[in-house]
Amino acid sequence: xxxxxxxxxxxxxxxxxxxxxxxxxxxxxxxxxxxxxxxxxxxxxxxxxxxxxxxxxxxxxxxxxxxxxxxxxxxxxxxxxxxxxxxxxxxxxxxxxxxxxxxxxxxxxxxxxxxxxxxxxxxxxxxxxxxxxxxxxxxxxxxxxxxxxxxxxxxxxxxxxxxxxxxxxxxxxxxxxxxxxxxxxxxxxxxxxxxxxxxxxxxxxxxxxxxxxxxxxxxxxxxxxxxxxxxxxxxxxxxxxxxxxxxxxx
Ligand code: MN
Numbered sequence: 001x002x003x004x005x006x007x008x009x010x011x012x013x014x015x016x017x018x019x020x021x022x023x024x025x026x027x028x029x030x031x032x033x034x035x036x037x038x039x040x041x042x043x044x045x046x047x048x049x050x051x052x053x054x055x056x057x058x059x060x061x062x063x064x065x066x067x068x069x070x071x072x073x074x075x076x077x078x079x080x081x082x083x084x085x086x087x088x089x090x091x092x093x094x095x096x097x098x099x100x101x102x103x104x105x106x107x108x109x110x111x112x113x114x115x116x117x118x119x120x121x122x123x124x125x126x127x128x129x130x131x132x133x134x135x136x137x138x139x140x141x142x143x144x145x146x147x148x149x150x151x152x153x154x155x156x157x158x159x160x161x162x163x164x165x166x167x168x169x170x171x172x173x174x175x176x177x178x179x180x181x182x183x184x185x186x187x188x189x190x191x192x193x194x195x196x197x198x199x200x201x202x203x204x205x206x207x208x209x210x211x212x213x214x215x216x217x218x219x220x221x222x223x224x225x226x227x228x229x230x231x232x233x234x235x236x237x238x239x240x241x242x243x244x245x246x247x248x249x250x
Pocket of ligand 1: 050051089090091125127205206207
């Protein structure tokens with residue numbers, strides 16, 4: 001059985017992703033702070049499945065006042081007794097051991113299978129499922145190569161931030177012309193992931209399309225939970241507890 005949370009009887013495990021925290025969106029930051037200070041306190045564990053930050057230039061950017069504030073809130077939350085796990089997304093894949101040490105969270109690497117309420121569950125950010133977007137997958141393969149990562153992190157922080165801003169501007173303009181369908185999870189990729197890992201439950205974010213989907217994989221009934229993004233007026237929190245799986249009313 002894969003690793004599981006200890007947690008008290010009745011405690012929930014919570015899943016969030018795609019908050020895209022940045023100084024440009026103070027309402028979301030406030031909402032996240034309220035979430036950590038409020039309902040999440042009673043959880044046994046919190047899983048953050050990527051894109052917590054709108055971008056992460058490297059752990060040496062923890063001195064930035066905004067980043068320091070988020071890290072402090074997470075550290076305080078983890079110290080209060082909730083096991084926090086972080087699986088990086090496409091925006092914050094440069095989060096590393098420095099961030100983990102500053103916050104007290106555990107870094108997870110994709111693909112990751114964890115026992116949640118006694119059931120093995122596959123956790124992904126979700127971008128690897130968007131296989132119809134060939135250009136993105138080529139870009140992803142490039143930037144996730146260990147040599148690229150090491151070379152990028154060796155550059156001065158200011159230079160990294162400038163490059164990231166440039167990449168984001170390009171990605172935003174490309175998104176305007178990409179059909180919405182190619183930016184969603186590919187059904188074949190979903191089935192393949194469920195098959196390879198031999199699990200019946202998958203949780204991911206990235207597509208910002210909160211939902212719950214049934215998949216038949218070789219005659220096995222599987223369930224895919226998709227976490228939504230957060231905004232000034234909304235949060236997306238999936239909970240697993242004694243009463244089963246559901247999105248919290250937020
Ligand atoms: Mn993403």
